[in-house]
Amino acid sequence: MSRTTRATQALTRSGVPFTVHSYTYDPDAERVGLQAAEALGADPGEVLKTLMILVDSKPACAVIPSDRELSMKKAAAAFGGKSAQMMKPADAERATGFVVGGISPFGQKKRVPTAIEADAMALPLVFINGGQRGLQVRLAPGDAAKAADAIVTALTA
Structure with a gap:
């Protein structure tokens, strides 16, 4: 497995420390x-999942703890929209250039508005x-938010 990806390259360029x-x-x-x-031996609240969504039919990225559920109402509000829904997996792969299960908020093919759950801070x-x-x-x-140019807000139910 390569440890160098578009995501790790983007993080390196941003200058934030990471392992x-x-x-x-x-x-x-x-x-x-x-x-x-579980595989990393980490608390599920410390492992953030990257969800690709559509807010008023426009792509966006929500990053939340893996043990929480995304509130579509809060996600729509975070991006100034009226409604939000999950992006179809094939569309998420096309938009990000990553495969589902490997989607990162860093180094996506096309930069989209990104938000990170405030509790993670x-x-x-x-x-x-x-x-x-x-x-x-x-x-x-905080470095993740900086590197992803993300807003920090409540996103979970």
Whole structure:
């Protein structure tokens, strides 16, 4: 497995400190973020999942703890929209250039508005997908927000 991806290259360019962690990805896992947390020996709240959504039919990216559910109402409001829905997996792959299970908020093919769950800011470090299945980056949540040019707001139910 390559430890260099578009996501890790984007983080390097941003100048924020991070470490790279690999784990055995389980394609049959019911919830990929929770499987990643277990494989990494991390608390599920420290492993953030990257969700590609449509807000008023426009792509956006929401980053939330893997043990929480995204509130579509809060996501729509965060991006100044009226409604939000999950992006279809094939559309998410086309928009980001990453495969589902390996989508990162860093280094996406086309930059989209991004938001990170505010509660994650209280943690010293978080894991976020590093741009391929089985690869996570660990960094301070404030640095993640800076590198992704993300807004920080409440996104979960």
